[in-house]
Amino acid sequence: MVGVTTIPPLLDAEETVEATRVERGAVRRGAARPILRVLAQRALQAVSVTLLVSTACFLIVQNLPGDLAYRIAAGRYGYDRVTAASADAVRADLGLDAPVWQQLAGWWADLVRLDFGTSLVTGAPVLHELYVPVTSSLHLAGTALALALAVGVPVGVVAARRPNGLLDRVTTVWVAGSRALPPFLLGLLLILVFSVHFGWLPAVGHGTASNVVLPAVTLAVGLSGLFARVTRDTVAQIRTSDFVAFAESKGLGERAVLLRHVLRNAGVTLAAYVGVQALVLIEGVVVVESLFAWPGLGHALVHAIFWRDVPVVQAAAVALALLVVAVNTVVDVAGLGLDPRPRRRSVPS
Template sequence: MAAGRAELVLVTSVPLRAAARQVGSAGGAGPAGDGARPGRLARRAAIRRVLAQRCVQAVSVTVLVSTACFAVVQTLPGDVAMRIAAGRYGYDGVTAATADAVRAELGLDAPAWQQLLRWWADLLRLDLGTSLVTGRDVGAELALPVASSLQLAAVALLLAVVVGGAVGTAAARRPGGLLDRLTTVWVAGARALPPFLLGLLLIVVFSVHLGWLPAVGHGSASSVVLPAATLAVGLSGLFARVTRDTVAQIGGSAFVAFAETKGLRRRAVLVRHVLRNAGLTLVAYLGVQAVLLVEGVVVVESLFAWPGLGHALVHAIFWRDVPVLQAAAVALALLVVLVNTVVDLAGLALDPRPRRREVVP
């Protein structure tokens, strides 16, 4: 009977696919498992293609961002050597002779294009140079800021996923209910409230009046709560709304109704069918929001004096520390590329189509 059929494309679960392989083998038309190998090869090819594209993107982003930062610094008003000397020795100890000495020491009297070529040559050797203000290696200078920014972003993203995912899933179970309406109000308020204003409100309430949490610093685990909450409030509200819409749409699908008619409990249907199919959409949206999260880190870190990349970037701009400015901006840009890469790979892992398209003769 299997030999007389046309091609059958299976989009069912793993046990049914295993049964289909047995039927195909019994019919003498060759093992159906041969169709799985092209699927795996296609997936590996897609992964290699994504990695190659992101590597090219990382190189181009590094060149463009570093060049743009260098051009911006060159157009800023004021004497760069004077500002660097003030950062080293203080404004009281800065004279014209001191500024001239700093200019000659750092090669700031060379043409701008020579300074840019020198930066690119050092970058090819993976040498980020030295800070013009502190004299330390830029890599060592940015080691703590990179780790601090990753810590802050990870905590904020975790809070957004846990809170937003739970609220959105609960709201999807009763569309139009009280929780659903509150989620809509939450999203509207989160989008209308700027992060710096929300951060100030959290500082006034939880640090000044209640005294529960520190307003600034990086010394304890409690110091990450306020800046992470500032970043997570808006992100979790949007994520809750997207989760609600996605789960509600998938929950009304025919295959979900069929799973319920088989007698599966609602929790099993939610976990095995609804959330599993919603994962691809949620991961893609989370990747877009994570890019915006990297951008919001600059404002929040400056507000809470969090020693991250945004904080280092602001100080580098103020003191005209070009190597630190370029390296910090490039690091932020590469974080965006890394987030996009992780999202693409997660999408390939969650997308069932390449590995489920098995042809059984």
């Protein structure tokens, strides 16, 4: 007897639509898994960084030379009014006479409740004390980073179209000069030219759009040169790759190839490099804030260390550390968005 092969019935329209919907849902869930994994890892990293940084700051401030209670009393009442009795009163009031481990355990317990305590000098809540410095630093760093990207990336793309051309050579000199010129010296030159000589922009202050111009330009000059050079090298390398030649052989125009293939692939490298330079920018903000009297986080941290304001020092250091974690998180998520290959490998077959 000849065997008969049974052909399964075809799916009707509703079943086909439902199967397509289920398949697309599985793809979306698989694509979201790497991003969720990154967010979970960064959340755990934020917790560990908070504990390590706050503990290190506490121990460092406790071991600084000088009487901690006397310095705090001087911050409250002034050096000319501080006596041994007032320092002892501050020590008893703040519990500074307790063992170090008890003070640290109290800080950890408050940290679990998201209570950063009060300033030892002003008596105000620490979060209230750091609100303006944190927002001011983010404003300055974000403006400088946006300015550097707006200038550096287009210049790098144009320079990559003609390697060893005039713009390419100017970019090389620009990068070398900006890296050799320290930010504080560049800031002083900008103050002398645009504030002292011409009087166009204020040298110090906060609160208006004109106040952020000079400090943001000071930070952006060096960054824009680096972004231009990295963009130029990456775009020039990608333009010589096989998939770009294949896209051009299919008849795609230069603009389409640049937007669909070159810039998208260059964005992966540029996003990682921007993340690294953003971390350097967070560190460089401290010097620029002091130069332009910008009321940022670095400015607040310096004053808190001088007055031995331990809760403010710990909270400011934790804020800086969490900014680093946040930048790394954004870079990782942006990399997954620009390069879909890691997400596709996680999609179930």
